[in-house]
Amino acid sequence: MFFALDDEQRAFGAAVRGYLAERFDLAAVRAVVEHPGGDGHPATLWKAMAEQGWLAVRVPEQHDGLGQGMVTAQVVARELGAGVVPGPWAATVLAGEAVLLAGSSQQQAELLPQLAAGELVATVALRGPCARYSLGGVAVRVGSHGRLTGVAAPVEYPSVAARVVVAARSADGGEYGLYLVDPAAPGVWVRELACYDGTTRLGELTLSDVAAVRLETSGSPAVAALLDRAAVLTAADLVGVAREALTRTVDYDRTRMQFGVPVGSFQALKHALADLHVGVRMAEHAVLYAAHALDAGLADAPLAVSVAKAKASDVALQVTGAMIQYLGGIGYSWEHEAHFFYKRAKREAGLYGSGDEHRERLAALTIDS
Amino acid sequence: MDLSHTPEEERFRGELRDWLAGHVPQQWHRPGFWASLDEDEAFRIRREWEREKALTGFAGIAWPKEYGGRGGTPGMKAVYDEEMVKAHAPATVNPVGLTFLAPTVMAVGTEAQKREIIGPLLRNEVIWCQGFSEPGAGSDLAAVSTRAVRDGDEFVVNGQKVWTTNAVHGDKIFALVRTEPGASRHRGLSLLFIDMHQPGVQARPLRQMSGASEFGEVFFTDARAPVTDCLGEPGQGWDVAMLLLSFERGASGVAQYTEFRRSYDEIVSVLRRLGRAGDPVARQRLARVLVELECLRYHSMHVLTEVEQGRDLGFEASLSKLQWSETMQDMWEAFDDALGPEAVLAAPTPDLDLTSMQRAAMWSRSVTIWGGSSQVQRNVVAERLLGLPR
Numbered sequence: 001m002f003f004a005l006d007d008e009q010r011a012f013g014a015a016v017r018g019y020l021a022e023r024f025d026l027a028a029v030r031a032v033v034e035h036p037g038g039d040g041h042p043a044t045l046w047k048a049m050a051e052q053g054w055l056a057v058r059v060p061e062q063h064d065g066l067g068q069g070m071v072t073a074q075v076v077a078r079e080l081g082a083g084v085v086p087g088p089w090a091a092t093v094l095a096g097e098a099v100l101l102a103g104s105s106q107q108q109a110e111l112l113p114q115l116a117a118g119e120l121v122a123t124v125a126l127r128g129p130c131a132r133y134s135l136g137g138v139a140v141r142v143g144s145h146g147r148l149t150g151v152a153a154p155v156e157y158p159s160v161a162a163r164v165v166v167a168a169r170s171a172d173g174g175e176y177g178l179y180l181v182d183p184a185a186p187g188v189w190v191r192e193l194a195c196y197d198g199t200t201r202l203g204e205l206t207l208s209d210v211a212a213v214r215l216e217t218s219g220s221p222a223v224a225a226l227l228d229r230a231a232v233l234t235a236a237d238l239v240g241v242a243r244e245a246l247t248r249t250v251d252y253d254r255t256r257m258q259f260g261v262p263v264g265s266f267q268a269l270k271h272a273l274a275d276l277h278v279g280v281r282m283a284e285h286a287v288l289y290a291a292h293a294l295d296a297g298l299a300d301a302p303l304a305v306s307v308a309k310a311k312a313s314d315v316a317l318q319v320t321g322a323m324i325q326y327l328g329g330i331g332y333s334w335e336h337e338a339h340f341f342y343k344r345a346k347r348e349a350g351l352y353g354s355g356d357e358h359r360e361r362l363a364a365l366t367i368d369s
Numbered sequence: 370m371d372l373s374h375t376p377e378e379e380r381f382r383g384e385l386r387d388w389l390a391g392h393v394p395q396q397w398h399r400p401g402f403w404a405s406l407d408e409d410e411a412f413r414i415r416r417e418w419e420r421e422k423a424l425t426g427f428a429g430i431a432w433p434k435e436y437g438g439r440g441g442t443p444g445m446k447a448v449y450d451e452e453m454v455k456a457h458a459p460a461t462v463n464p465v466g467l468t469f470l471a472p473t474v475m476a477v478g479t480e481a482q483k484r485e486i487i488g489p490l491l492r493n494e495v496i497w498c499q500g501f502s503e504p505g506a507g508s509d510l511a512a513v514s515t516r517a518v519r520d521g522d523e524f525v526v527n528g529q530k531v532w533t534t535n536a537v538h539g540d541k542i543f544a545l546v547r548t549e550p551g552a553s554r555h556r557g558l559s560l561l562f563i564d565m566h567q568p569g570v571q572a573r574p575l576r577q578m579s580g581a582s583e584f585g586e587v588f589f590t591d592a593r594a595p596v597t598d599c600l601g602e603p604g605q606g607w608d609v610a611m612l613l614l615s616f617e618r619g620a621s622g623v624a625q626y627t628e629f630r631r632s633y634d635e636i637v638s639v640l641r642r643l644g645r646a647g648d649p650v651a652r653q654r655l656a657r658v659l660v661e662l663e664c665l666r667y668h669s670m671h672v673l674t675e676v677e678q679g680r681d682l683g684f685e686a687s688l689s690k691l692q693w694s695e696t697m698q699d700m701w702e703a704f705d706d707a708l709g710p711e712a713v714l715a716a717p718t719p720d721l722d723l724t725s726m727q728r729a730a731m732w733s734r735s736v737t738i739w740g741g742s743s744q745v746q747r748n749v750v751a752e753r754l755l756g757l758p759r
Contacts, residue, residue, distance in 0.1 A: 267747075271744065271748075274691075286664055286667060360656070363656045
């Protein structure tokens with residue numbers, strides 16, 4: 001039994017953490033947050049992500065990648081969450097997952113090396129506005145000659161992506177597939193969506209009879225598999241957010257004096273923080289297990305994915321809310337970074353399935369069958 | 370990541386499964402079977418069954434052979450825990466001896482104590498009780514007032530213990546007693562082995578809110594114990610007790626997961642029969658429980674990994690206890706909530722008897738108290754793991 005990261009995976013995480021601490025700290029995050037009109041895509045950070053292999057984690061070695069599993073990918077996602085880091089890392093990695101899942105060998109050979117090297121920024125558009133993250137939530141249709149029409153939102157970084165992987169439904173509604181779209185192509189309209197989480201950039205993608213290339217082997221299973229991988233990477237980011245928010249809150253409450261003692265000595269806070277620590281620990285386990293379940297193709301992978309996303313969503317919301325509360329007034333201020341964590345948790349809690357949605361899936365898996 | 374067990378451990382699983390298949394009668398699978406028997410009769414059957422199992426070699430799985438164990442790996446112990454629950458084997462009648470006393474004796478006992486205690490314990494020749502809590506010392510364990518005064522080669526013990534598991538079936542009790550008058554609270558304590566079959570020891574059952582009597586109280590009136598029957602040095606009882614409690618808090622996660630997951634499936638089947646399985650609120654509530662149960666399973670893998678890597682669980686045992694005990698309790702609360710007004714009925718429909726599930730649900734109210742209440746565990750997590758000030 002070895003349910004833990006190996007030395008190499010630990011070292012990878014430490015390298016990401018080390019880079020962020022030195023070169024992209026919360027002051028750098030703030031610069032992105034406070035410039036909502038900007039593209040939210042710092043060039044130096046992207047260059048570093050490419051150079052240090054963060055974008056190449058999942059790409060097979062034959063395509064110039066590191067050939068790592070989802071377990072290593074969640075290590076990176078966790079650190080990016082802990083640093084509330086902006087940029088299209090997750091979007092680009094997920095586009096790569098789509099190509100891995102359903103691209104022909106030619107499509108893989110063309111796209112994966114570019115994605116691994118950071119030369120191609122990409123994103124995914126898997127759901128219609130206000131819909132569910134499931135096949136039924138796809139609101140793009142495939143028309144004649146494989147051209148796409150419909151809407152997808154929210155899409156991460158549509159304005160900087162040079163390629164979008166779009167989930168679309170066949171005209172008769174029976175089959176789903178994944179399609180590559182160039183956002184600069186005729187018939188594509190990107191509308192930026194203002195979002196209170198300043199650590200990302202979101203948009204709505206409207207397609208009107210747009211030329212698209214089908215990822216050759218994609219079908220409904222590939223779309224479902226991509227949604228699961230997206231849920232796990234998002235859960236990992238949430239776990240990073242939660243762990244960091246908890247650590248910062250504990251650090252503050254250890255030294256903040258009121259009534260002549262550190263406020264962290266009060267049981268009202270201690271017990272709540274202890275419960276949150278247990279929760280974060282369990283969420284860490286759940287994300288690690290889900291990533292491994294996908295890598296190893298375990299029979300309970302769908303269940304594990306929903307456990308991870310439900311737990312990570314809940315615990316990140318709880319911890320980031322508690323962070324504001326247990327910092328007191330300063331936690332509610334703009335100048336403190338607590339709101340970066342809180343708002344990112346809010347966005348990601350709903351992304352690729354809220355806790356409620358994943359719980360309903362768990363109910364279906366364990367009650368109905 | 371590697372979630373598999375070794376081939377040797379899997380071979381062991383096969384052997385154990387075969388033995389259990391031939392030795393667990395079909396009627397024991399029935400939920401509520403044990404609760405339907407007279408408590409003393411149930412105890413006697415389980416005691417004998419477990420003795421036979423031990424004599425076959427399926428006991429003390431990861432303990433050294435020289436003391437009567439099987440000499441297996443921690444992985445084998447995890448396999449054993451899982452298979453026992455899966456096979457509907459009865460729970461041990463010697464839980465405090467097996468889970469808490471034995472590992473503590475292995476850690477700090479003398480060579481003679483290891484030889485005298487472990488083997489008879491495994492074979493159920495001696496049923497052990499734990500004498501920690503007192504009427505005036507619950508969460509504040511250091512407030513124990515049971516006194517042991519030295520008289521030649523013996524201690525003379527006076528006082529009272531309470532919430533003692535198996536009090537009326539016990540043969541010996543390891544009791545936390547005050548041996549050093551005048552020493553400060555934590556310093557003046559010793560852990561003493563006391564024979565319960567003597568005139569100075571009286572045990573009485575305690576009837577619990579569930580109606581059952583797993584616990585009892587034990588009275589000492591000039592009871593005697595040899596001075597050599599001390600675990601650890603006299604005066605070091607607090608440290609030994611804390612070590613012992615860490616085993617209690619870190620109890621086997623995989624066994625608990627397997628048991629609770631079975632209860633979850635039972636709950637689901639009851640809701641189906643009552644036509645409540647489609648209720649969206651009940652579904653959310655149960656799925657919330659399932660999330661915590663699965664986390665408990667992952668956590669047990671983490672714990673086993675730590676043990677196999679030679680690391681001590683330490684204060685993380687408090688985290689484990691919070692997870693399993695709070696989840697168990699919440700699961701049964703979810704059951705009651707989903708049943709609504711029917712929750713309190715012994716049989717909501719003539720062919721659906723809920724009493725054994727209700728007994729388990731009542732029991733779940735105790736698990737967040739014994740072995741250190743959830744409030745005590747939260748203090749430990751906050752102070753020892755998070756480093757918050759005392």
